Amino acid sequence: MTPKQIVPEFHVCGPLDMQDLAAAATAGFRAIICARPDGEEPGQLPAREMATLAEALGMAFVHIPVTPGSFADADVATMRTMLDRLPGPVLGYCRTGTRAATLWALAQAGLRPPEAILTLANAAGFDLSAQRPRLAAGAVAPRPGTPKTYDVVIVGGGAAGIATASSLLKRRPSLDIAIVEPAECHYYQPGWTMVGAGVFQPETTRVPMGAVMPDRVTWIRQAAAGFAPDAREIALADGSSLRYRILVAAPGLRLAWEAIPGLAEALGRNGVTSNYRFDLAPYTFRLASTVQGGRALFTQPAMPIKCAGAPQKAMYLSCDIWRAAGVLPRMEVEFHNAGGVLFGVPTYVPALMEYVERYGIGLNFGSTLVGVDGDAGVATFERKGSDGTAERVERDFDMLHAVPPQRPLDVVAASPLAGAGGWIEVDPATLRHVRHPDVFALGDATNTPNAKTAAAARKQAPVVAVNVLAALEGKAPAAQYDGYGSCPLTVERGKIVLAEFGYGGALLPTFPRWILDGSRPTRLAWFLKDRMLPPIYWHAMLKGREWLCQPQPVVPSKEAA
Numbered sequence: 001m002t003p004k005q006i007v008p009e010f011h012v013c014g015p016l017d018m019q020d021l022a023a024a025a026t027a028g029f030r031a032i033i034c035a036r037p038d039g040e041e042p043g044q045l046p047a048r049e050m051a052t053l054a055e056a057l058g059m060a061f062v063h064i065p066v067t068p069g070s071f072a073d074a075d076v077a078t079m080r081t082m083l084d085r086l087p088g089p090v091l092g093y094c095r096t097g098t099r100a101a102t103l104w105a106l107a108q109a110g111l112r113p114p115e116a117i118l119t120l121a122n123a124a125g126f127d128l129s130a131q132r133p134r135l136a137a138g139a140v141a142p143r144p145g146t147p148k149t150y151d152v153v154i155v156g157g158g159a160a161g162i163a164t165a166s167s168l169l170k171r172r173p174s175l176d177i178a179i180v181e182p183a184e185c186h187y188y189q190p191g192w193t194m195v196g197a198g199v200f201q202p203e204t205t206r207v208p209m210g211a212v213m214p215d216r217v218t219w220i221r222q223a224a225a226g227f228a229p230d231a232r233e234i235a236l237a238d239g240s241s242l243r244y245r246i247l248v249a250a251p252g253l254r255l256a257w258e259a260i261p262g263l264a265e266a267l268g269r270n271g272v273t274s275n276y277r278f279d280l281a282p283y284t285f286r287l288a289s290t291v292q293g294g295r296a297l298f299t300q301p302a303m304p305i306k307c308a309g310a311p312q313k314a315m316y317l318s319c320d321i322w323r324a325a326g327v328l329p330r331m332e333v334e335f336h337n338a339g340g341v342l343f344g345v346p347t348y349v350p351a352l353m354e355y356v357e358r359y360g361i362g363l364n365f366g367s368t369l370v371g372v373d374g375d376a377g378v379a380t381f382e383r384k385g386s387d388g389t390a391e392r393v394e395r396d397f398d399m400l401h402a403v404p405p406q407r408p409l410d411v412v413a414a415s416p417l418a419g420a421g422g423w424i425e426v427d428p429a430t431l432r433h434v435r436h437p438d439v440f441a442l443g444d445a446t447n448t449p450n451a452k453t454a455a456a457a458r459k460q461a462p463v464v465a466v467n468v469l470a471a472l473e474g475k476a477p478a479a480q481y482d483g484y485g486s487c488p489l490t491v492e493r494g495k496i497v498l499a500e501f502g503y504g505g506a507l508l509p510t511f512p513r514w515i516l517d518g519s520r521p522t523r524l525a526w527f528l529k530d531r532m533l534p535p536i537y538w539h540a541m542l543k544g545r546e547w548l549c550q551p552q553p554v555v556p557s558k559e560a561a
């Protein structure tokens with residue numbers, strides 16, 4: 001078995017037997033698609049037996065039997081559905097790999113330009129030029145005349161966008177909703193901290209985007225290129241556009257790796273890592289498991305950033321690994337925070353300081369990472385003195401966990417939706433745009449002063465759903481968001497300080513203190529993070545099941561009363 005990659009999420013190969021299936025599982029494939037009819041040649045294992053073997057190895061199995069030269073529309077439609085729903089990467093096989101490759105190509109018609117499909121297949125060794133007419137016939141035709149108008153257009157297929165779509169459809173299934181999202185995969189980003197500690201496997205945090213896309217929405221598989229709120233129109237990357245009655249902007253933010261000279265080039269080698277990237281979190285665990293002594297640096301840039309506790313989480317869990325291995329006494333651990341405090345809500349600081357002291361962590365506030373030389377193992381920090389002058393300090397390292405500055409997407413910052421700093425300017429309670437009443441926004445792209453976490457998006461989505469429906473009926477917003485955010489601070493394997501707070505640092509615990517005291521490290525909070533939050537994310541939040549996050553009604557102001 002020698003798989004040939006067509007795209008990262010789909011490979012093809014020739015015949016498979018029992019040993020090949022085991023090798024595929026070891027190589028990381030999560031699903032198998034068989035394009036061979038049973039009995040095609042002597043000794044061929046029937047699809048039913050292959051399915052049993054694949055499932056025993058933890059892989060999904062789908063049988064789409066194709067006679068050579070015949071690709072029925074129904075088979076192509078099945079292939080397209082399976083590619084959307086199966087966990088990746090997927091391995092397709094037949095006698096030579098050609099039928100599996102052709103099924104993939106035909107399933108891409110309308111999603112990619114025909115020449116792009118043929119080029120990808122050709123690079124893998126398959127000449128599918130005979131399919132050019134069929135690929136062209138299935139291509140998406142330019143929209144003639146006026147762009148289509150949807151009831152709701154959602155920009156962004158991350159946690160905030162998918163949750164909002166599901167909450168809307170739960171309340172009004174007849175809505176015509178489009179989601180603009182170019183990514184092929186959806187990630188459970190809160191799980192990357194656990195990947196970096198060896199608790200979760202990376203693949204448990206990633207699924208094909210089609211697996212979470214609500215059935216009744218139109219998925220526009222490209223990026224937004226511009227916002228024209230006065231015309232209620234979105235420009236798309238291919239030059240086309242679409243219109244809306246209501247826009248929900250949830251495009252996320254940008255990790256500005258390039259803002260720190262040398263960092264992007266150093267990532268993934270020479271001890272430089274970051275749990276802020278799916279592909280790097282396993283490297284964090286590898287480093288924490290293999291470093292036997294030396295200096296480890298953990299950095300945090302200026303706010304706002306996604307999950308402000310994540311830089312500390314990586315540090316505490318790495319220290320706990322070193323403690324368990326008896327390595328901690330030989331480690332010099334430093335936390336370099338561009339801010340001036342350990343955590344923005346004072347209630348949780350005492351518990352965190354206990355772990356800072358336990359692990360012997362050196363705290364460096366007002367210290368901003370401004371350069372990385374990975375080959376030399378040197379990080380440069382800028383610190384401001386009491387007189388306001390800046391000095392630069394170089395620190396050697398054996399491990400560097402770096403967190404980049406985080407900024408609005410360029411398309412957002414350059415749009416009429418942006419306010420100060422380039423963030424989308426919304427009312428912090430109703431999440432309605434302050435200048436464009438038919439625009440709402442949530443998630444990491446807004447200017448609201450809450451923590452940018454998945455927990456915040458989980459609370460925001462039902463609020464936006466209720467208020468969007470009100471706006472469609474010409475009514476005022478009916479629900480409000482209190483700034484809730486949650487940061488499960490993983491201070492050691494098995495214990496978490498569960499920080500839950502809202503606007504102004506107000507404490508907003510989900511459970512009574514006698515059940516779970518969030519200001520202290522508890523095993524119950526770890527159980528929530530480890531066992532409960534992932535299924536809540538996948539099977540509740542993304543599906544519109546609003547457990548413990550029902551929207552609260554707008555409270556009239558005293559002036560209005």
